[in-house]
Amino acid sequence: MSTFRLLFDETCVATNRARVWRCTGVALLAAFLAVFSVNANADVDNQPSVAIYYGNDVPVAMLDQFDWAVVESEHMGEGQLDALEQYGTQAFAYVSLGEAEHWRAGETLPNEAFKARNEGWNSQAADLTRKEWGDYIINKRIRPLWSEGYRAVFLDTLDSYRLFATDDESVKAQQQALVALIKRIRTEFPGVKLLLNRGFEILDQVRSDIVGVAAESLYKSWDVRTQSYRDVKPEDTQYVLDRLREVRNDYGLPAIAIDYVDPADRDTARATARRIADDGIVPWVSNGALNQVGVGSIEPMPRKVLVLYDASESDYGELAYSSAHLNIAMPLEYLGYGAVYKDVDGALPDDTLRGRYAGVVSWFLTGVGAQANYRDWLLKQMRDGVPVALLGDPGIPVTGELSELMGLQAVPSITDQGLAVVDHDDFLGFEGMPEKPAMSGSGYSVVDDKVNVHLKVRDGNGAEFVPVATGDWGGVALSPWAIQQGLADQSRWILDPFKFIKTALALPDMPVADATTENGSRYWMTEVDGDAFNSRASAPGSPFNAQLLLDRILKKYRVPTTVSVITGEIGPDGLYPELTDQVEPIAREIFKLPWVEIGTHTYSHPFEWLGLTEGELTGAGRTAAGYAYNLPLKNYRFDLEREIAGSTRYINDHLAPPGKKVKAVLWSGNALPPEKALAIAERIGIANINGADTHVMSDNPTLTDVMPMLRPLGDHIQVYSPQTNENVYTNNMTGPLWGYRRVIESYKITNEPRRLKPIDIYFHFYSATYPASLKALNQVFSYALSQQTVPVYASTYSRIARNWYDVGVARTLDGGWQITGATQMRTVRLPERLGWPDVRTSRGVVGVRDLTQGRYVALSGEPRVKLNLASGAPSVPYVHRSNGRITQWRHSGGDVTLEMAAEHVPLEIELAGTAGCRVSANGASRRGGGNTVTLRYTGSTSGPVRIDCG
Template sequence: MEKPFCRLILGAVITLCQPFIQAQATEPVLTPSVSFYYGNDLPTELLSQFDWIVVEAANVDATELRLLKQHGGQPLAYVSIGELDAWRGADVTLPPTALVAKNEAWNSRVADLTDPGWQDFLIEALIRPLWETGYRGLFLDTLDSYRLFAPEGAAAERQQAALIEIINRIHQEFPGIQLLLNRGFEILETVHDDIIGVAAESLYRGWNPATDTFGAVPEADQAWLYQQLSRVRDQYGLPAIAIDYVPAANRELARETAQRIHAEGFIPWVSVPELNQVGVGLIEPIPRRVLVLFDKEKTEAGELANTNAHRYLAMPLEYHGYGAEYRDVNGELPSDVLHGRYAGVVTWFNDSLSNGATYHAWLRQQMENGLRAAIVGNPGIPLSGALGSLMGLQELNGLAAQTLTVIDHDALLNFEGFSQPSPLPQTSYRLVGDGLTAHLTLRDDNSGDTVVPIMTGAWGGLASYPWVFQEATEYQHRWNLDPFAFLTRALALPEMPVADATTENGARYWMTQIDGDAFVSRADLPGTPFTGEKMLSDILMRYQVPTTVSIIEGEVGAEGLYPQYREVLEPLARRIFALPWVEVATHTFSHPFEWESLVEGEMAGQGETSAGFNYNMPIPNYRFSLEREIAGSTDYINRHLAPANKPVKMVLWTGNTLPPEKALAIADELGLRNINGGNTSVTHSNPTMTRVSPMLRPQGRYLQVYAPQINENVYTNNMLGPLWGYRRAIETYQITDHPRRLKPIDVYYHFYSAASPGALRALHQVYEYVETQETLPLFASDWSDVATQWYSTGIARRLDGGWQIRGADHMRTLRIPSAMGWPDLNRSSGVAGVRDLPSGRYVALTGQGDAEVYFTSTAPSLPHLRHANGRIQAWQATSPARLSISLAAQQVPLTVELGATQGCQVSAPGARQEQRGDSTFLHYRQPRPERIEVTCAVR
């Protein structure tokens, strides 16, 4: 059931990045960014970017409240001071003297503010629970509702005195609480020192509830409210907030209205009357999520990883900077206004939906409110009736493929080749609306009709089955359609800085990870050493780079399959984990092969089904338990194998790598990062983007992080041959770097790669190649943090033309279109530098969490970071002429390139300096943190 909305008179969400200090009239007025959102299922990744955030607390759970505060913002809970909403009143007991009138427009009852019972109700039943929940700010609404029964004179004055008394009592009962008022202009002279600001609605654009129409506010009303807000700002030195209303679909009008309010010196919030849309304020958060709907009941095992949308569309969306948020189309679909919250909705169904009528109505309503849709494959519903009219399409069913002839297509087709699909009956469309672009046009030879299976328009885009792919076999596909371009066109993706999880400081990430499988096996080499021994001597000691190593407790420990080898294997594991460049990880207890089968069936110790299929290692007397797999194996490694100061940092998923939400929750509770899954294995013999997996698999509130590239198992045909096949991972690194850098480098393998000379040689070849590349080596746990934070990093457009970045301490890179220009280092903050690469222009952030970025048409002339193989630990620009940097590379000697240093003095003790053009190159010998000082003549 949906949670009810509060009364909607004025809403403003404001978040304080620092403790509020009451401004005096002679001081500059604080101008926080403010948002008002009363909807369900809060988009915390967007709202948390504001300074003040006004919410309906009944719609906010404890996790959402914590996330609203994650960047220093201040949530303010809505409190109706003068009315009792109908949805609240069912369980409320009040004296008969408390409620004295009815507000018909909002179906609420109006309170006598002088009534002690009503005042006690406000304090004890409404505000105290909010305080105990963790709110330290309130938005006080319906302050003037008393005018419905006491419009003026002595009666109105008594109500105003009671209102002042209520505000004073709130402060007495809850010291330090911050109060934002909706109007209350009559009492400002008395309470202005007790509040943090005043909001009022409909300065320039308003909504008439009686007629349900939007329009311009009459000039006389504009002038009166302008005068009141000016008094708030100028006489009392308080933030004055104007909340205006425009239709949900008219985002451009919302931006224009916000600019107009801002130009007058007020703080804007422009949204819909229900305040259930992420609107436009001093900032406009860019929706970085796409709502991806899938049909769970018609998906193998109900698993989103088995859907076409996840396998094939999530990766191009991630490249564009958008994370997928998955919902089962058969479940409850979000009812709030989604335009402004999501970049769009994406679908790729394989069949008709069982709840087609419900989904049809939902999609039409969201499209009417401005949400764009990218519909791929089968739409799941007929695109007819009112929805077809909105889209400008006439559906033609049952067309015979053998009678269809291609007569035209544009650059959206022929991405990886183009071929006509096998002769299957299909649905296509006649374009009957305006503003549609046909990207593929066919002629039906039977009827002579011209039909279009792929098109885009003002509502989004449609790419119909079976024209999207070339399908050679069940597992071999190539794109006819360019998914990158189609999604950009269909969703009208804006030009913006793109959060990037592949690169930092101009260098491509490089991680190395070893799954624990076959640690107990013997190598096919002289002396038949354990593979762990061979891996230690030949690989780990030679390539001293950050490496995440895992073991399977069921192979190594006393409770596993091979207790007879424990006295040899445990000391070997301890030697490996003691290496400074090795990070400790668990590969679970029994190495689950099919997580969902084990979890759903609560399999017995050997993991046998009635059919006798093994779902995990057959460990005697073991009954499967997620806690034992993750927490238990972690505890074993920490107690018996890991150095005391270096506990388990990660869990590396096993088998089909589809851990359920509970497994991710257990890992998160233990503070473990996670990785593995996906199947990125694109090669020159199969150079298709269908072989590049996404980065993330969301499960509830948790994120599974996929490995950037797959391990040697795929390249060697499950180690059946060719055993040298892993060297083809080099091709995967190349294809995922150019023309688009889609992935970091992941040297990912098992201990069994040390079991044969061919596999071991291939591993050397991979390392030798990666060492020739410009990389930033880091542990897999660090990249897991980057990938996880990428999903929620906030990017917002500022009204002054800049860009606000929130939550960028792990994820530290923006990729920008060259048309946006260069970062303006004079105006920007939190920006370390920029570097042009064949795959794009990469802006390096300082890792301080927040940044403000402005762009200019010219490259930076101030000293900046162009490239480093290490991460920034501290960054301080004391003036345009002085720069102090601390950098550290993980386990490898640091190298740095500083740009625009001509005429500057660079102090870098211990470094060999080299000047080339306007750049200073620094080369260090030791893997340790380094301090660099740059001093320039004033420019």
């Protein structure tokens, strides 16, 4: 303990969720202020960042950005503990050491084990001297946690004995029992890490048994009795601050302050965290229920948006057919945000969403079913300060409190005759404006001058109304002013979706996770679906398509290529057993090529996944409206295991060469596998890809034809192909047979002015059937070879895209950024306003390239990256561009050591910032000098590249 002790008459009141006691003291306070003011501005960088979250549906991808994360284990799902700790986070399981919660198993203990009731939290304070209580803590609380894999525990309610221990003797007895119990935990569970919530009076006795101490309500508090937030009295603040400084200075332990702020007041939460950190204390500022992702030494920036859709509005209730998925996901992904989808008629999340989600976006076609429940839920989010963007139909009438919050009021009796645009700004006209406006019968008048009007329309009766507006609550864009539908299923954006979403959700300028680019170059993958493997080509001798494709394409273009087969088409138990002995040797020859990755295109090639039921007899080739659901395999009962795991096993056992295995499943047909199919692929360790049909072309260059990157489904994620296959460009090979060369238009449109997608050369064995289709394929490869790319396998891209979804971006208190989990996806796009990466002082930042599409910052693949910013381009060595990936990066002082590898293509590295430095690279030819050096290798790996700048 400190040499100086406060002398005070102690009064304690239980105030907060963790039932930590507020103890006030007077006398000699001023004498100690000077003593405890030392190190008030101590740097918290040498202490762990800490998060505490007790809510449901634990946001692992945000908590894993902290060094320590305290969670309620009951709310953790299967596999979440491993996910939380995968990048170095230490997970602490919550354990109430001094009280039995009413919802846990405390009632199994005898009444004698309890001495008082905590009415505020509906719990019972335990007599720590009772053996039954110690046994309960060890065997019923901590031992199950240990079995689950927890190796750290957060011990709460250490001071609850003060509810009943009123004299010195009983207090001393309880404290001795508390010390004994903590030491027993350490003995029973060797190596366990214990974090205490207060317990200041016993620290001298347990200092060697614990790893840190927390205390609540340093500056801001939550009063459970009045359900209100309040400022802490100065004398109480000083007491807690003094105790925490003792923890830090006298015991050398991390000291943590847990404060409480209204979830809607994020600015105050940030200011409070900064104030705590300035005191040299580790901050955590959250809401009273501790079910909000708050602000600590870092502030995780929400990278997810809650996207609401109405399943009743789409075929099969399928998310992929909903307007929300088709229209909103791609702009969100470009802006750096993953969509978390919820059916509005299902259960909506009840934890605090501010800090967890960047906002809520909906796109309904009509009003929703459960309007009353949805209205109440939506109002709560808006009161909590969660931005809301409503597109299409709001789903509920904008009346009452909702109207007041939005500053908009419905305009009655709008006629759709004689509509004319009165005024609009650059939020409208993104891909054009309608010549003759249409109206679906809704619009608003503005009743709050804080609302920003982006479109004003007048009807034939002279009534003016606003269909598109934003405010501090979010934004609204009513149909048909977001997307204009035309003939032949053509459509175009009227609304600028990027500008509208960024403004409505008040998205901050921050590093944007990007899955299109690495080391300044655009990703390029090549993938081949197995269809028509054993069809005959229109070429001399009528060879199998597979043989011709092998000879004319696969051997010619030695780039990473993922090739799949349909085992029910070429195998001995498939459709054509008489051809098996002829076509399987071709498959083996293809799979032997070093640059070919092996994929499965399933067993029966489901065409319509949503129409198939497991166990259903499909041998006759069941159809709906003349459309086959899968290949007509005799006596086959549809089985997802056989489709994915079974086909994978057959390829591995009969077609793959030694040392090679199936790496990916390329979804077939409409490429909408159910969640179970995704789970099987994940279980057997193969990546997944295909679907979505991005096919934008120059005669209709609308981004409505650019599809999303991902389709989340339950606990799993489908990865869509960046562009679709040749069937779409050739009208299912009915003509023009050369049509696949038009995919080059798709590559260009999805690259400028925004890089929305990688390059994907995606085709079937059909492309070898005709000379025209084969020529088109050669033209497509020639184009890709002319571009600056990073060639990767389809499985590599799938992992990159999947990794993108959960990468963490956090703002640090010193103005920098922390990137967590970017192990596969290794690029962030830096808004120009933020400046440049400071490669010298950053950690895990390897380079930058400034393109017209954006400023692309290259990362090393380390689990935790520290990105510091500067006003100008780096003056130290860095990677400007490469067609490979970093395998090693070390930056120390003025010296850099790096290694890179490409996937089966000759490696090229362009270094910048090398003026005055000596570059050593064995086996490489070099070009340039001074500030830029380009290294070229005949092989795909670099070996060590050393840059010595003295």
